Each structure stands twice: as structure tokens, then as C-alpha cells.
Amino acid sequence: MSARTKPTIDSTSRERMLARLRAAPASHSAIDNAARLGQRIDAHYASRLERQGTAPLDLPAVFQTMLETARARVWRADARSWPALLAQQLHESGIRRLLMDPASAEGAALSDALPPSVEAISYLRPLEQWKTELFDTVDAGFTVARSGIAATGTVILAPDAGTPRTVSLVPPLHIALVYADTLHRDLHAAARAERWSEGMPTNLVLVSGPSKTSDIQQTLAYGAHGPSRLWVVIVDPDDMAAGATS
Known part of the structure; x- marks a missing residue:
């Protein structure tokens, strides 16, 4: 042969x-x-x-509705009140260790508002040096979104050195801060407005709800390939901020 x-x-x-x-x-x-x-x-x-129809949409309201449909918890606040609001929710939910970038403006603001019961951890070490600690002891990861897509309730993340993809992928709770003025109507509008074709980031992450999967029997399970919970704080201009909604 x-x-x-x-x-x-x-x-x-x-x-x-x-x-x-x-x-x-x-x-x-x-x-x-x-x-x-x-x-x-x-x-x-x-x-x-x-x-x-070309009538303008209330993009933050549509974004919130779609996120909540996908089992995310959503709050709306202004730029001054969101750190205290989020810090309170972290405390009430028993979050003890929060992975975040304290060097960013949002990270610094949240760090100042955190109660003593919540420890802020920065991503400064190579993954190999603290993989077990990260997977076993970190409760949540905090990210600031690049933008969002209202029609699908999608958070757009552009990971960087301070907030790598691991922050939104490994902890069981992913918390995303999204500015209302960065929301787009749909994926096409986002790609055009942000000119993706002229400089697509090397790692652009689109998050639509908690991680979920289903087997051949269509049994839905959350958290199999990423965070089982998603929190989103929509930061409105001061004159648009609404009360907290869960």
C-alpha cells in the first residue's frame, strides 16, 4: 500500500x-x-x-430594555452619582474583590466611593503569576465601554493594557459603564460612526447579556463560557438621568 x-x-x-x-x-x-x-x-x-421611520429613538431607553430582556441588571445615573450608586450595589451584593483599572478616570472615581468591604484590584501581573487567585477569588470585573448598540443591548469594549479582555471574561460578574452619548442605533451605525473600516481595533469585544449556552435539548445555561451576570450603568447627561432601575 x-x-x-x-x-x-x-x-x-x-x-x-x-x-x-x-x-x-x-x-x-x-x-x-x-x-x-x-x-x-x-x-x-x-x-x-x-x-x-426616521423619528429619533430614545437610545438609552431602548438599550436598557434590550439589556434587561437579556437578563442584565441596568441602572441609569449622572456623571456625579454613578460611583456611589455602583459602590452601594457592590456592597449590598456581597462583592469583596473587584478587578478594575484604578488609573482611569472612572476607576479612580469608583475607587474613592468603594466601602471598606470591597477591595479594588488592578491588573498589573502576567496572568500566569496569579491565574488561580484570579479565577478563585475575584468576584467582579469593571470595564468602561467604548460605546453601545441600542437595538441589541450590546456593550462594545476595546480592551487595553489596563483593562484586558480577562477583566470582562473571567470574573462571574461583569460590570460595564456606558455613556449614553456613545450609543448607536444598530451595528451598522456603530461601524460607520466609529469608522471601523479605517482602523479596526485588534480586539473589539461585543457583549450582549451574560454568557449563555444551550445543549442539544435546548437547555439554557448561564456562565459556561464567561460571566453568569452582567451589570450595566448608563451614564446620562445631568438633565436626563433617571432613577435606579433593577
Whole structure:
């Protein structure tokens, strides 16, 4: 029995293929195809908006409704009151260790408001040095969202060195702070307004509710691949802030 060998492409065939690609008309280039696809997507969303009506939506209200539908807890507050509100909720929920970036403006504000019962922990060590401690003793992770998508209740995160993806992925409770003026109507609006095509972040995370999965029998389980709970604080302008809602 002879062994089967994996077919290979010789250098002559490879050069012929590359030559055909280089000689292809400019109108059929990948850039032109992407531009045409972008125009089709824009036209689709414009048509849908026209059918739905162009009246402005209350994006924070829609965002909150969709998040709560996905089993997230949501509060709305202004820029001055959210740290105390969140600190109180952490204390009442028995959170003891909170992973966050105290160097950020929001992290510093929350740190100042935390009661003695809640310890703020920064992500300063390589994961290998404290993996067991992180997985076994950290109760929650706090992040500041880049923006949000109202139609789906989606929090958009852009992890960085101070708040890597681990902060929103490992602790059983993920807490996200979202500014109301960063909310977009839908995914298309977010991609266009933030100009993703001109500089897509290397790691953009979209969170729509707590982590959930289901088996072949359609039994839904939370927390199998990430946090089982999601809290979101929507920071409104001072004249829009509403009372806390759970």
C-alpha cells in the first residue's frame, strides 16, 4: 500500500496564478469589491430606516430594555452619582474583590466611593503569576465601554493594557459603564460612526447579556463560557438621568 502524499503547487503554477491576479482589471480588485459591498450595505440600512421611520429613538431607553430582556441588571445615573450608586450595589451584593483599572478616570472615581468591604484590584501581573487567585477569588470585573448598540443591548469594549479582555471574561460578574452619548442605533451605525473600516481595533469585544449556552435539548445555561451576570450603568447627561432601575 503506497502512502498518499498531499498535493502541492509547484513554483511555475504559483507564478501563473499570481500573474493572473496581478493582471486582473482594477474594477475587479478586492478594494473595489469591498467598496461596492459597503454601498450595498449602506443602501440596505438606509432603506430599512426609511421603512421604520426616521423619528429619533430614545437610545438609552431602548438599550436598557434590550439589556434587561437579556437578563442584565441596568441602572441609569449622572456623571456625579454613578460611583456611589455602583459602590452601594457592590456592597449590598456581597462583592469583596473587584478587578478594575484604578488609573482611569472612572476607576479612580469608583475607587474613592468603594466601602471598606470591597477591595479594588488592578491588573498589573502576567496572568500566569496569579491565574488561580484570579479565577478563585475575584468576584467582579469593571470595564468602561467604548460605546453601545441600542437595538441589541450590546456593550462594545476595546480592551487595553489596563483593562484586558480577562477583566470582562473571567470574573462571574461583569460590570460595564456606558455613556449614553456613545450609543448607536444598530451595528451598522456603530461601524460607520466609529469608522471601523479605517482602523479596526485588534480586539473589539461585543457583549450582549451574560454568557449563555444551550445543549442539544435546548437547555439554557448561564456562565459556561464567561460571566453568569452582567451589570450595566448608563451614564446620562445631568438633565436626563433617571432613577435606579433593577
